[in-house]
Structure formats: structure tokens, C-alpha cells
Amino acid sequence: MKVHHIGIWTPNIGAAGEFCRNVLGLEKEREYEAPAEIMQAIFGTEEPCKIQVYGGSEVRVEIFDAAGQTKSGINHFSLSVGDKKGFCAQAKAKGAEVIEVWREDHPVYFIKGLDGVLIEIKD
Numbered sequence: 001m002k003v004h005h006i007g008i009w010t011p012n013i014g015a016a017g018e019f020c021r022n023v024l025g026l027e028k029e030r031e032y033e034a035p036a037e038i039m040q041a042i043f044g045t046e047e048p049c050k051i052q053v054y055g056g057s058e059v060r061v062e063i064f065d066a067a068g069q070t071k072s073g074i075n076h077f078s079l080s081v082g083d084k085k086g087f088c089a090q091a092k093a094k095g096a097e098v099i100e101v102w103r104e105d106h107p108v109y110f111i112k113g114l115d116g117v118l119i120e121i122k123d
Contacts, residue, residue, distance in 0.1 A: 005053075005060035009071035010115050016063045017052050019113045023096045024079070026054035026061060045069065076110070076118035084109050084121045 010016040020026045031052045039045045050065040059079055066072060081087040088109045092098045097112040109121040 005062050006074065006077040007062045007064060008074055008115075008117060009064050009066040009069070011066050011069070011072055012115065013050060013052060013063055013065040013067070016115060017054070019096075020054040020061055020063070023091050023094050023111065023113060024054075024056070024061075024119075026056045026059070029053045029055045029060075045071075073115050073117045076120055078120040078122055080122045082123060084123050088121055 008016065017028065021028065031050065034049045034051055036046060036048045039047065039049050043049075052063045052065075054061045054063070064071075085107075088098045088100075088111065091111050099110040099112060099118070101108050101110075110118045111121060112118060
């Protein structure tokens with residue numbers, strides 16, 4: 001089983017999209033507007049919503065424009081990148097905040113981005 005995508009509310013869709021491209025290395029696949037009826041039925045909001053979809057070889061992120069709303073973020077999601085230490089070094093060099101914590105005898109890495117959402121980075 002693989003994660004298909006993660007949906008994220010953001011008050012700044014431009015900055016979130018830039019983070020997806022520049023730090024995570026994802027490509028923008030499409031942008032569309034979900035009608036108010038769909039947003040109401042699924043998310044309980046009454047306005048249409050601009051959504052940008054970014055993807056890579058095995059991951060997809062949907063960014064929901066929450067400008068003017070109180071919604072923002074999710075708890076965290078995890079990405080498998082092959083070389084977590086190298087990936088985190090590159091992300092840090094590009095301005096991302098990298099958090100390293102030790103669990104038992106090994107480091108666990110998170111990148112703080114997408115409006116404060118924590119992204120766990122795994123090999």
C-alpha cells in the first residue's frame with residue numbers, strides 16, 4: 001500500500017506551492033477550482049476553493065487555498081526519499097528548517113514547511 005496524496009489547507013497557496021517545488025522537488029501537475037457545493041459536501045466550507053496538485057514519482061500533495069479561513073495544515077505526513085540525511089542537507093541548504101531528533105539509536109528527521117506542517121523524512 002502507498003499513500004496516494006496528502007491534502008493541506010494553506011492561507012498562502014503561493015508560498016506552499018513554492019515550497020513543494022523548491023524544497024520537496026515536486027512538479028505542479030495541475031490547478032483547478034473545486035465548486036462550493038463540493039467543498040460544502042466534503043469539507044463543510046461554503047466557498048469554492050482553488051486547489052494545486054504537486055507530484056513526484058511516488059507522492060502527490062494537494063494544496064487547498066484557505067485564504068480568509070481559519071483552516072491551516074495537517075499534523076504531519078511522511079516521505080520516503082532514499083537518502084534521508086542527504087535530502088535533509090539539501091533542504092536545509094535551500095532554507096528549510098530541518099528538525100533532527102533521536103529515537104533509540106537512530107536519528108529521525110522532519111522538515112518544517114507548508115505553513116508549519118511537519119514532514120517526516122525516511123530512507
